[in-house]
Amino acid sequence: MALLDPKDWISLHGDPAEAVEPATGEVLATLTLAAPTDVTDAAATAAAAQRDWARRPYPERAAVLRRAGDLFQQHAAEIGEWIVREAGSVRGKAEFELRTAAEECYEAAALAHRPLGQVLPSGAPRLSYTTRVPAGVVGVIAPFNVPLILAVRSVAPALALGNAVVLKPDPRTAVCGGHVLAAVFAEAGLPAGLLHVLPGGADVGRALVADPRVRVISFTGSTAAGRSVGALAAQHLKRAHLELGGNSAFLVLEDADLDAAMSTAAWASFFHQGQVCMTAGRHLVHASRYEEYVARLAAKADALTVGDPFRAQVHLGPVIDRGQLGKIVALVRESAAAGVRIAAGGTHHELFYRPTVLADADPDATGPGSVGASPAYCEEVFGPVAPVRAFRTLDEAVALANESSYGLALGVVTRDAARALELADRIPTGLLHINDQTVNDEPVAAFGGLADSGTGSRFGGEANLDAFTETRWTTVRATPAAYPF
Structure with missing residues (x-):
């Protein structure tokens, strides 16, 4: 049974578009791009759905991620063909993306089991500890070149840690870098409203960064675009994890x-x-x-x-x-x-x-x-x-x-x-x-660049905990504290 349903690709409110095979110019499918109003609607729905998702027992979240990993493997032939044809990838590269996507989901499932925080010493008679809490709604902006991996490496850990996600894939790889993820996670049992796929242009990206319900931005793309994303995120006092260019x-x-x-x-x-x-x-x-x-x-x-x-x-x-x-x-x-x-x-x-x-x-x-x-x-x-x-x-x-x-x-x-x-x-x-070349990536390893290449290691392993959660300090006393007032 096919995983992907083209009817799901025309429900947005932007301009009509086509998924094009760069090798031949053949139109593979018709779809609709997102408009900024779609971001507003998606962020509102995601924020409402996220609260219940964060309260779910961690084994439920982990199970969804494990099923998603299995589905990437079960539907490898269908998804792989899209990566080859839509992104211009050779078959070996498509197979690598699929293996890595599954591994990203399995690694993300393990994040749901990680300790939530630590108990701290305190000079006062109280219990003092930190906990990691979900950031809320995470905005993911992913590029065309390795579309599946560069989307799922943020989407999977963000979901596993109790967040909702709004994903903006590059319009040139809207299917293999966007709609594929929506279909996989839906079949894996992810509750409705937690993952929204909005392929679109720069106006959609700006709306995503600016929306007040989106608290974290995970961006992968050029350094020039990353500077704009970082500047706009700073104006709205939200974190932006920027994975940018290189030489x-x-x-x-x-x-x-x-x-x-x-x-x-x-x-x-x-x-x-x-x-x-x-x-x-x-x-x-x-x-x-x-x-x-x-x-x-x-x-x-x-x-x-x-x-x-x-x-x-x-x-x-x-x-x-x-x-x-x-x-x-x-x-x-x-x-x-x-x-x-x-x-x-x-x-x-x-x-x-x-x-x-x-x-x-x-x-x-x-x-x-x-x-x-x-x-x-x-x-x-x-x-x-x-x-x-x-x-x-x-x-x-x-x-x-x-x-x-x-x-x-x-x-x-x-x-x-x-x-x-x-x-x-x-x-x-x-x-x-x-004694190896520069193109390497593994889900368990922290990944990120310095200077014009980005804001440091923001993906992979425990780095995902810092990327997609907030740290809350909590103290508990047996009786109300007395102060000299």
Whole structure:
């Protein structure tokens, strides 16, 4: 029996829209986007439903989350097809999203069992303790690139901890990043009114952040959009957890095993067409290995297949739309004009962009017709582009890694893990992977970036407790206290 019912996708009050397959342009379904008035209605309904949900015994909440995890697996074929076709994902990436979605639900179910607080010492004759209480209504704004995971990693723990949720998925992945979750949780037995899915534009996002009944915002998206979300949340005195962009460094030291490193390096920049915030945007390679590294990475890029992931077994699918394609094309073209050498790729057909290696990606590179700094090195490309630059000393490597205003992930490849740990202590990032690439995520691990990459570890494991609950201090006396009045 099918999980998804298209009739559920047209009940909102915004503009009509279409779910489009980027690989072919085929319309997969018609739907309706949300309007700001839908946010008002959803937040009111969610706030009313949340009070009863928070009072439910924790085993009831945990059971709903466990059933949701089971359902992601039971309906994997149907949901996976939507991830492949609507998000342009290869099948392996869709399978990873489904496994992780199930794991996120199982991990969230365990949150409902966690201790609620702690007993505190007090200088007065009283019982003093803290308890964690649900935040209330949580607003989740999720992007298109890994739509299921980047929605469920906030939705599942927020629900498990007794909150209601209003989810705004990206309109480009409204089904696999939004309506899928509504259908799964409804079938899992989540009471009505606790989860609302409102795909829409920036006006819907602003309404969600501003609504007084929404007390916490969990946002994943670009740094520019995150700044706006954070500023608006601050005006309304509510917490905003911001998981933003990146331009992560992937350091290859002189002792690296390049035979082992090539798969890691290619995955770091080309996984899901580079449309991942953790993507390695700067390959920093010791000068003694630089030319060999560039040649090997270029050969690896040339060997990867690009095409329709639903109808063929390929390594890379399409980028999400023409707007994203235009940005990638412009950044690579401007970098070439600045003197960067295109060692592989740099071409596209329709939305299928070849994995690209840019050599001599010095931000100060100049050449005929130079336009100045190499933008594909300095900026987040969000496409399958791997800029490579040489360093000669570890101090130079640290300086280059720290040039970016982002602080999301760092990968270090070396035979000396202890030296890598010492080196990483000098490069502030939220995530560190030694002898692995930068695109890593697990439900049990705290996840988040620093500086322009966000406001720290806000997802995963115990970090979810801080993200989606408030701490209340309580004292209890046997008799009323006496004061000198």
